[in-house]
Amino acid sequence: MNIVVCIKQVPGTTKVAINPATNTLIREGVEAIVNPFDVYAVEEGIRLREKFGGKVTVIIMGPPQADQAVKTCIGMGVDDGIILSDRAFAGSDTLATSYTLAQGIKKMGGADVILTGKQAMDGDTAQVGPGIANWLDIPFVAWVKKIEDVNLAGKTIRVERMMDDGYEVIQSSLPMLLSVVKEINEPRIESMRGKMKAKSYKPVIWNAKDIECDPDFIGLRGSPTLVNRVFVPVRSGKKEIIEGATVEAKAESVVNKLRAAKLIN
Amino acid sequence: MAIKVLNEKCVGCKLCLPTCAQGAITMSDTKKAFIDPVKCNYCGACLDACKKFKAILIQVDRKVSDVDLSLYKGIWVYAEQRQGEIASVVYELLNEGRKLATQLGEELCAVLIGNNVTHRANELILHGADKVYVVDSNCLKDFNDESYSKALVALVEEYKPNIILTGATALGRSFIPKVAVMLETGLTADCTQLDIDEYTKLLLQTRPAFGGNLMATITCPSFRPQMATVRHKVFKKAAKDPNRKGLIITKNIQEDCLLARTKLIDFVKEVESTVNLSEADIIVSGGRGLGEAKNFSLVRELAQQINGAVGASRAAVDAGWIPYSHQVGQTGKTVCPKLYIAVGISGSIQHMAGMQSSENIIAINKDPQAPIFEIATYGIVGDLFEVIPALIAKIKK
Numbered sequence: 001m002n003i004v005v006c007i008k009q010v011p012g013t014t015k016v017a018i019n020p021a022t023n024t025l026i027r028e029g030v031e032a033i034v035n036p037f038d039v040y041a042v043e044e045g046i047r048l049r050e051k052f053g054g055k056v057t058v059i060i061m062g063p064p065q066a067d068q069a070v071k072t073c074i075g076m077g078v079d080d081g082i083i084l085s086d087r088a089f090a091g092s093d094t095l096a097t098s099y100t101l102a103q104g105i106k107k108m109g110g111a112d113v114i115l116t117g118k119q120a121m122d123g124d125t126a127q128v129g130p131g132i133a134n135w136l137d138i139p140f141v142a143w144v145k146k147i148e149d150v151n152l153a154g155k156t157i158r159v160e161r162m163m164d165d166g167y168e169v170i171q172s173s174l175p176m177l178l179s180v181v182k183e184i185n186e187p188r189i190e191s192m193r194g195k196m197k198a199k200s201y202k203p204v205i206w207n208a209k210d211i212e213c214d215p216d217f218i219g220l221r222g223s224p225t226l227v228n229r230v231f232v233p234v235r236s237g238k239k240e241i242i243e244g245a246t247v248e249a250k251a252e253s254v255v256n257k258l259r260a261a262k263l264i265n
Numbered sequence: 266m267a268i269k270v271l272n273e274k275c276v277g278c279k280l281c282l283p284t285c286a287q288g289a290i291t292m293s294d295t296k297k298a299f300i301d302p303v304k305c306n307y308c309g310a311c312l313d314a315c316k317k318f319k320a321i322l323i324q325v326d327r328k329v330s331d332v333d334l335s336l337y338k339g340i341w342v343y344a345e346q347r348q349g350e351i352a353s354v355v356y357e358l359l360n361e362g363r364k365l366a367t368q369l370g371e372e373l374c375a376v377l378i379g380n381n382v383t384h385r386a387n388e389l390i391l392h393g394a395d396k397v398y399v400v401d402s403n404c405l406k407d408f409n410d411e412s413y414s415k416a417l418v419a420l421v422e423e424y425k426p427n428i429i430l431t432g433a434t435a436l437g438r439s440f441i442p443k444v445a446v447m448l449e450t451g452l453t454a455d456c457t458q459l460d461i462d463e464y465t466k467l468l469l470q471t472r473p474a475f476g477g478n479l480m481a482t483i484t485c486p487s488f489r490p491q492m493a494t495v496r497h498k499v500f501k502k503a504a505k506d507p508n509r510k511g512l513i514i515t516k517n518i519q520e521d522c523l524l525a526r527t528k529l530i531d532f533v534k535e536v537e538s539t540v541n542l543s544e545a546d547i548i549v550s551g552g553r554g555l556g557e558a559k560n561f562s563l564v565r566e567l568a569q570q571i572n573g574a575v576g577a578s579r580a581a582v583d584a585g586w587i588p589y590s591h592q593v594g595q596t597g598k599t600v601c602p603k604l605y606i607a608v609g610i611s612g613s614i615q616h617m618a619g620m621q622s623s624e625n626i627i628a629i630n631k632d633p634q635a636p637i638f639e640i641a642t643y644g645i646v647g648d649l650f651e652v653i654p655a656l657i658a659k660i661k662k
């Protein structure tokens with residue numbers, strides 16, 4: 001079974017703040033990590049290989065430093081890693097990102113199952129996975145919480161997809177793409193042997209030409225959306241601490257406020 | 266592609282610095298802005314900050330579409346339904362869509378896709394739609410990403426809307442990205458604010474990113490339709506006018522054009538209360554402060570008294586006190602109710618990412634330093650085992 005997992009490298013925290021002295025955006029703990037959701041996708045990829053044999057490859061679009069993220073995955077037990085890196089990819093929105101990743105996967109010779117995380121911790125759009133599937137013209141299922149069954153001979157897969165009020169059991173033909181939620185598994189930590197392998201591992205790096213990108217579809221040029229403005233939201237919390245001599249008094253005060261605001265009856 | 270600061274125009278006002286999410290801008294020794302081309306991802310945010318001085322220049326030849334954009338007219342709302350039941354976010358979008366339609370002087374339409382759904386079209390008209398486009402077909406019985414995408418794309422290609430709004434539900438966020446790629450246009454995810462730019466008439470789509478710690482306003486200048494998914498509960502529902510009249514336009518699509526490679530086998534309803542967390546007006550959430558599984562009954566009882574849904578922090582879910590489908594936060598659900606009551610929850614960044622845009626937040630915690638109080642409308646410092654029963658008693662009165 002040929003398994004490809006798409007991983008994104010993201011800043012280790014989503015905490016952002018304005019430094020009042022320099023008026024710059026500061027991000028604490030700037031070390032980059034593998035997008036937390038993608039770790040579940042990597043784990044699921046490795047489990048599929050353990051069951052059905054074959055190979056797991058991670059693919060990442062990002063700067064050459066993304067090899068750190070690849071190494072983490074190698075440490076977990078992934079066989080290979082590919083980085084798509086080119087200045088021409090800068091400024092990609094989800095349309096361009098999904099196109100670029102699809103081109104990379106094509107160059108790899110495709111896959112039976114492609115896994116992505118539910119969404120990236122920074123961009124938060126959850127649009128890249130479905131996009132890749134469309135460029136590759138394969139079916140996809142989002143929010144998968146369990147792979148029930150894979151029938152390699154019959155080329156089908158059965159999965160459970162989380163909805164807002166329960167889950168759906170869905171059957172799909174292979175090849176296909178699925179995005180996973182954290183409920184799907186408990187990711188393993190890097191093994192000692194894996195870490196040793198990761199240390200000397202050098203991922204393959206492909207640029208736009210290597211994966212035969214149409215320049216009209218990559219980077220800023222290929223991105224229909226434009227970020228006009230980025231700002232830190234003002235918190236509207238009134239931060240009123242309810243005073244009261246007794247618990248009963250506090251409770252009464254809050255209930256009165258909620259009734260006055262017609263929030264409760 | 267290149268970015269540069271025109272030193273002769275830069276006045277050193279530093280306005281651009283806080284707008285750069287990549288941390289690419291610094292001030293040089295000569296008090297001019299300097300942009301690190303390696304860190305910059307050409308998002309364009311700093312250009313807006315320097316509108317006044319026009320000191321920042323991005324040189325890029327963006328692809329422009331070869332179609333006439335002025336042919337694209339009208340605001341469409343995707344009328345999400347399952348088993349014929351229209352999602353409540355649709356009525357919220359009709360309300361907001363009306364505002365945009367008035368600003369643009371264009372019509373507001375709804376799109377209804379499914380099987381045996383035509384009779385629901387009038388409901389959409391009564392809530393503000395001027396027209397309803399309907400695709401009603403046997404092969405659209407169960408929701409299916411591929412079939413539904415194909416149906417919507419067929420409508421877009423024929424009727425050319427300017428804007429398409431869809432609820433940012435599990436279903437909407439699953440299939441709309443495919444539609445956007447099929448149409449090769451832009452899509453903004455999970456918006457919480459929509460507006461029309463006075464001059465360019467573009468849709469200004471504002472959304473939280475970085476787990477709600479950063480807001481971004483996004484446009485789609487040269488492709489159509491302009492597409493956005495929109496979070497529930499941000500806009501009020503449209504009022505119903507029993508006398509409204511509108512047009513229903515039915516499009517027949519051949520079944521073999523709607524075929525899909527995935528199939529729904531079964532649906533298992535999972536949420537313990539009947540209220541859907543993402544759509545609830547009131548949510549009472551419990552955290553590790555509850556101490557053990559059986560104490561969750563306190564949260565449930567409070568929720569029941571005020572008609573709320575039950576949520577939880579990850580700590581409570583990981584402890585096995587309540588299923589994952591109730592988890593609120595970065596790796597759980599994002600909710601935006603009118604009232605969110607956090608019981609014994611400390612207020613980690615990850616938890617707040619999922620609930621900080623709630624209209625009113627009440628925090629109950631015994632630790633006055635708990636970060637949750639920072640975003641609370643009202644905070645009660647105290648032992649939840651005393652506070653909750655007292656609240657329930659007052660509410661019952």
Ligand SMILES: Cc1cc2nc3c(=O)[nH]c(=O)nc-3n(C[C@H](O)[C@H](O)[C@H](O)COP(=O)(O)OP(=O)(O)OC[C@H]3O[C@@H](n4cnc5c(N)ncnc54)[C@H](O)[C@@H]3O)c2cc1C
Pocket residue numbers: 006007008009035037038041059060061062092093094095097101115116117118119120121122123124125126127128129225227230286451452453454472474475479480481483
């Ligand atoms: C503040 C802000 C707001 C933005 N809003 C939008 C928007 O509304 N619409 C839009 O089109 N773009 C938007 N972008 C751009 C968007 O973040 C980038 O296109 C990004 O490359 C991919 O989107 P994402 O981070 O949301 O990933 P998601 O779509 O959330 O990622 C889903 C999965 O796809 C895979 N994946 C994603 N990126 C990569 C990668 N580089 N390499 C390998 N696998 C990957 C991972 O498995 C990941 O779990 C925004 C950017 C910023 C900074």
Ligand SMILES: Cc1cc2nc3c(=O)[nH]c(=O)nc-3n(C[C@H](O)[C@H](O)[C@H](O)COP(=O)(O)OP(=O)(O)OC[C@H]3O[C@@H](n4cnc5c(N)ncnc54)[C@H](O)[C@@H]3O)c2cc1C
Pocket residue numbers: 036551552553554555577578579580581592593594595596597598608609610611612613614615616619629630631632635647648649650
């Ligand atoms: C990648 C990642 C993703 C995550 N995603 C999520 C997510 O989606 N959602 C989420 O919630 N968390 C998430 N977390 C976990 C998060 O970091 C916190 O660990 C978690 O939210 C803590 O839950 P809590 O507030 O219930 O517990 P704690 O932080 O332990 O807080 C318990 C609180 O209860 C108070 N308390 C104790 N006893 C009482 C009493 N008798 N009366 C009143 N107050 C009392 C304490 O003062 C304390 O403030 C994530 C973490 C990571 C690393």
Ligand code: SF4
Pocket residue numbers: 270274275276277278279280281282297298314315318319320321
């Ligand atoms: S906003 Fe413009 S003028 Fe002000 S420092 Fe930045 S580049 Fe210079």
Ligand code: SF4
Pocket residue numbers: 268284285286287288289290300304305306307308309310311312
């Ligand atoms: S274009 Fe975006 S990333 Fe580049 S310097 Fe300006 S704000 Fe920063």
